[in-house]
């Protein structure tokens with residue numbers, strides 16, 4: 001850890017602010033994510049977790065502050081004369097190619113097989129030859145336990161299987177950071193485990209991740225750090241042990257109590 | 265009856281004109297309607313309203329008025345087109361307005377999560393359109409588009425009113441010479457039916473081909 005903090009972070013967020021109309025959703029977020037870290041973001045509904053993730057790969061624009069991924073500001077480039085200019089679609093595509101995202105509702109391409117879902121980015125973005133793209137896609141699909149589903153369409157897969165294709169599609173691009181937004185919350189309870197196991201393995205192999213989840217066991221066991229958000233701010237930030245022991249923090253306590261209720 | 269048989273080549277010529285006009289209109293309106301339909305969904309605001317107005321206005325005008333306008337009106341503006349070109353222009357302009365709506369509806373039927381997934385793996389706009397949106401939208405696009413094609417063939421009969429000898433006018437002229445209206449009208453109706461029925465069959469084939477997405 002001590003060494004990590006000296007190297008430059010993979011994701012560096014400073015004083016990030018974002019409103020939807022008059023609704024201030026992110027109210028000055030500061031966060032560094034070092035290479036190989038798994039930062040778990042928790043917090044009540046509406047606290048801005050999804051918005052934070054979506055700002056990092058510019059699915060949402062942000063108003064103020066800075067997000068750097070691997071030293072590169074994602075939302076803006078320096079305009080002529082020092083001002084900030086929004087990036088072009090082409091620049092954004094290049095930046096996003098290095099930021100993986102897995103969605104709550106999978107968002108697989110329904111007209112493509114599992115393998116083709118993974119191959120698409122490798123071919124069209126990474127510009128790999130077909131044979132190599134297929135080899136990488138198969139490698140990752142096998143890794144997530146879908147070696148026998150290469151040619152299945154998403155509609156022929158269970159939710160847990162679809163989500164594992166979603167993970168394979170993201171990691172096959174070899175991203176610098178992987179963003180996971182409640183990727184198990186649309187799944188039947190008995191399918192949650194198979195997806196979290198895959199994520200846990202990725203973590204063990206050193207994938208840098210920002211994970212929004214309500215799975216507290218996962219947060220405790222896999223998270224390098226936990227970030228508790230409320231009202232668009234980071235309220236508590238520390239190792240899982242540090243954060244989860246702050247039982248006197250009223251809002252954290254209320255949040256954890258509500259999650260417990262939902263689980264039991 | 266002999267007259268009627270002798271007139272078959274004449275009807276054939278008319279049929280060819282009908283097919284030629286229809287084919288040109290289908291191609292032009294497909295190209296223009298797709299470009300404008302994509303522009304109305306993804307384009308900048310200053311493009312939205314002109315296209316919106318164009319589409320709404322043209323769909324609100326009777327086709328015949330449009331044909332007369334292009335045929336008699338354009339020369340007043342010193343725009344001189346051949347008869348055939350002017351009716352092809354009128355029909356294409358009319359159809360384009362419909363295709364814009366079909367394209368817009370088809371694109372907007374695709375959940376926004378698809379676009380976001382495409383962005384997330386680093387696809388650029390054109391690539392998202394080509395590899396993510398279009399293959400899914402085409403399924404929504406096909407049924408109304410085939411309807412529009414059938415409509416074009418039927419609507420093209422109106423060009424006979426400015427004196428272009430298409431299938432419709434050829435039939436009428438032959439009737440004028442032979443005085444046997446019923447068999448000829450039946451023959452004409454049959455010809456239109458055969459064209460459009462084959463289109464419908466082809467479209468069902470196409471739709472089945474794109475039915476791979478279950479929801």
Ligand SMILES: Nc1ncnc2c1ncn2[C@@H]1O[C@H](COP(=O)(O)OP(=O)(O)OP(=O)(O)O)[C@@H](O)[C@H]1O
Nearest residue numbers: 020021023025043044045046047048049050051052
């Ligand atoms: N596209 C949008 N337009 C307007 N308001 C939005 C939009 N997306 C999110 N918001 C608002 O921003 C706030 C934060 O939403 P966000 O989805 O980031 O919360 P969250 O922490 O992910 O919540 P949840 O746990 O329910 O997923 C909410 O008040 C929400 O209503």
Ligand SMILES: [Mg+2]
Nearest residue numbers: 049050051182
């Ligand atoms: Mg959320």
